[in-house]
Amino acid sequence: MPINVRIPTPLRQLTGGEEVVTVTAATVGAAIAELQGKFPGIKDRLLDDKGEVRRFVNVYVNEEDIRFLQNQATPLKDGDEISIIPAIAGG
Amino acid sequence: MDKHEGFMKALKCRECGREYPLSATHVCEFDFGPLEVAYDYDRIKQSLTRAAIESRPRTMWRYRELLPIAGEPTVGCQVGYTPLVKADRLAKCLGIRELWIKNDAVNYPTLSFKDRVVSVALSRSQELGFKTVACASTGNLANSVAANAAAAGLKSYVFIPSDLELGKVVNSLVYGANVISIKGHYDEVNRLCAEIAGKFGWAFVNVNMRPYYAEGSKSMGFEICEQLGWRTPQHTVVPMASGSLLTKIHKSYQEFAKLGLITDSAWHIHGAQATGCNPISSAEKAGMDFFKPVKPNTIAKSLAIGTPADGFYALKVMKETGGHADDVTDDEVRDGIRLLAECEGIFAETAGGVTVGVAKKLIASGKIPAGDSAVLCITGNGLKTLEAMVGHVGQTREIRPSLREFESMLKDEEKAPVAA
Numbered sequence: 001m002p003i004n005v006r007i008p009t010p011l012r013q014l015t016g017g018e019e020v021v022t023v024t025a026a027t028v029g030a031a032i033a034e035l036q037g038k039f040p041g042i043k044d045r046l047l048d049d050k051g052e053v054r055r056f057v058n059v060y061v062n063e064e065d066i067r068f069l070q071n072q073a074t075p076l077k078d079g080d081e082i083s084i085i086p087a088i089a090g091g
Numbered sequence: 092m093d094k095h096e097g098f099m100k101a102l103k104c105r106e107c108g109r110e111y112p113l114s115a116t117h118v119c120e121f122d123f124g125p126l127e128v129a130y131d132y133d134r135i136k137q138s139l140t141r142a143a144i145e146s147r148p149r150t151m152w153r154y155r156e157l158l159p160i161a162g163e164p165t166v167g168c169q170v171g172y173t174p175l176v177k178a179d180r181l182a183k184c185l186g187i188r189e190l191w192i193k194n195d196a197v198n199y200p201t202l203s204f205k206d207r208v209v210s211v212a213l214s215r216s217q218e219l220g221f222k223t224v225a226c227a228s229t230g231n232l233a234n235s236v237a238a239n240a241a242a243a244g245l246k247s248y249v250f251i252p253s254d255l256e257l258g259k260v261v262n263s264l265v266y267g268a269n270v271i272s273i274k275g276h277y278d279e280v281n282r283l284c285a286e287i288a289g290k291f292g293w294a295f296v297n298v299n300m301r302p303y304y305a306e307g308s309k310s311m312g313f314e315i316c317e318q319l320g321w322r323t324p325q326h327t328v329v330p331m332a333s334g335s336l337l338t339k340i341h342k343s344y345q346e347f348a349k350l351g352l353i354t355d356s357a358w359h360i361h362g363a364q365a366t367g368c369n370p371i372s373s374a375e376k377a378g379m380d381f382f383k384p385v386k387p388n389t390i391a392k393s394l395a396i397g398t399p400a401d402g403f404y405a406l407k408v409m410k411e412t413g414g415h416a417d418d419v420t421d422d423e424v425r426d427g428i429r430l431l432a433e434c435e436g437i438f439a440e441t442a443g444g445v446t447v448g449v450a451k452k453l454i455a456s457g458k459i460p461a462g463d464s465a466v467l468c469i470t471g472n473g474l475k476t477l478e479a480m481v482g483h484v485g486q487t488r489e490i491r492p493s494l495r496e497f498e499s500m501l502k503d504e505e506k507a508p509v510a511a
Binding site: 010013054067083 | 106117119120121122123124125278279282285286289381383384386398400403
């Protein structure tokens with residue numbers, strides 16, 4: 001069973017409008033690399049020049065922020081869901 | 092420049108500077124940086140003078156050129172211009188020469204500073220043709236969206252964490268808003284709303300309307316300057332949830348200085364958080380320029396944002412202005428609420444207790460020098476967070492309607508004085 005990745009609106013032009021795409025990677029970092037293979041350019045949008053997740057991008061695995069897990073080393077298993085969400089204000 | 096967009100020029104990414112049209116969009120497509128409204132300051136300077144401002148009605152819209160709508164405001168026309176109270180008794184308690192309270196606990200119509208941001212966001216939503224407005228909220232924003240949407244005849248959906256204070260829930264429901272309670276904390280509500288906002292064609296005030304919404308907070312800073320006699324205070328203490336208000340107060344002072352409306356150029360902006368949700372203050376105290384998200388656990392629910400979207404910029408503002416941050420425990424929050432109430436007769440919500448408590452710490456540690464002047468930003472009303480104070484204030488004494496019984500009660504209390 002694959003891993004679903006929910007693509008935020010600003011990135012959908014790279015995925016041909018697809019809202020959800022699937023990967024089979026074993027970690028979040030590998031999933032980003034796999035996305036880059038399928039949708040060239042997407043990695044630069046998610047990671048800065050040091051390879052870190054950009055300051056205003058939040059990545060969640062099954063609704064948990066990967067900064068509370070193991071960041072890009074966070075392991076993935078079949079059926080997991082990754083959400084990529086821009087930081088938003090509020091209160 | 093499109094003359095139909097008032098004094099706005101474009102939306103601009105704060106990170107890379109790429110420009111976007113003035114639509115309902117909030118992040119840069121390239122690096123996800125937040126978009127901010129860029130203004131034509133040369134034109135603003137020609138029309139926004141002290142005399143012009145002073146001739147206008149006492150609402151936040153007297154600074155209209157610096158607020159991001161194209162035409163005249165259609166929602167929340169009477170918001171703002173809340174009292175700036177000289178707080179001599181509290182100044183004495185905290186040990187500072189001069190202290191002022193900017194009292195948005197009595198902002199119109201829903202008793203919090205959020206009426207400022209909502210009047211801008213909804214006025215702009217109307218200009219962009221939206222019929223349904225929505226927000227993710229820790230309570231005050233939901234109240235304000237619900238009320239202002241009702242008055243404007245707009246449909247509203249507000250999304251809140253399920254553990255909110257009853258007062259804040261009823262205060263949204265009464266206006267007929269669709270109140271959706273989410274089993275989770277605010278950061279989870281926000282994440283869901285980001286996904287909903289991408290799917291439905293609604294004006295989400297803190298998501299796709301954020302560039303306009305956030306600018307409304309500047310009016311609190313404009314008013315502080317004008318009410319102090321066209322000067323900035325040396326120190327401003329601001330509560331931090333997402334960190335947005337703090338950055339916008341700083342921006343308001345910068346804009347007034349740029350336009351020559353004030354002559355001062357030095358001010359210090361300090362940030363206040365609760366210890367149970369202190370991602371920004373702990374980063375500031377550790378001297379870091381980035382924060383680590385936390386899971387909130389505090390009675391200051393309106394500040395319970397563990398992943399603050401403007402945390403990075405708030406840290407930058409404090410560093411640039413020589414300001415500091417600190418945080419206070421739940422007990423210190425209650426002490427702060429009581430102190431403000433007993434000294435100044437102002438009943439603030441928990442966020443106000445946070446601000447007073449942190450100001451007390453910053454003054455005691457000398458980070459705010461005792462000989463200086465400071466303004467504390469009080470952003471919400473204590474009547475909305477009664478739960479926090481129940482059992483922590485004095486008790487009523489019940490007697491029958493009899494003069495003898497009252498006199499006897501007083502006599503007994505003289506013998507054994509009760510704690511006030």
